[in-house]
Amino acid sequence: MTDRAVAMVTAAAGAGIGAAIARRLASDGFDVVVTDIHERRGQELARELSEAHGGEFLYLPLDVTDTDGVQRQVAEVVDRKGSIDVKWEVEELPAMRFGQFASEFLSSALMNVSD
Numbered sequence: 340m341t342d343r344a345v346a347m348v349t350a351a352a353g354a355g356i357g358a359a360i361a362r363r364l365a366s367d368g369f370d371v372v373v374t375d376i377h378e379r380r381g382q383e384l385a386r387e388l389s390e391a392h393g394g395e396f397l398y399l400p401l402d403v404t405d406t407d408g409v410q411r412q413v414a415e416v417v418d419r420k421g422s423i424d425v426k427w428e429v430e431e432l433p434a435m436r437f438g439q440f441a442s443e444f445l446s447s448a449l450m451n452v453s454d
């Protein structure tokens with residue numbers, strides 16, 4: 340559990356906007372959960388955030404196209420952190436409908452966990 344608001348950021352392990360958003364949220368006091376399909380980079384970013392801001396920043400592998408996996412990871416975050424206060428979806432694929440796909444499944448997973 341954490342005293343800070345929890346933010347779950349998808350596609351956060353790259354060198355682009357996802358990582359920048361995760362860093363900004365951490366500097367604004369959020370307990371950021373880094374999610375991405377790239378494990379090494381995700382772990383590195385979580386470690387960077389922990390060193391820069393103190394506390395344990397969590398990395399969880401996440402493939403947003405795996406609906407069962409999304410459900411499991413959302414449940415894992417809620418179990419370990421107590422809640423998800425902010426979800427920030429960053430999809431770096433060119434097709435806009437993929438972002439819609441990820442958004443629908445993350446929202447569905449969050450609703451199912453909170454029920």
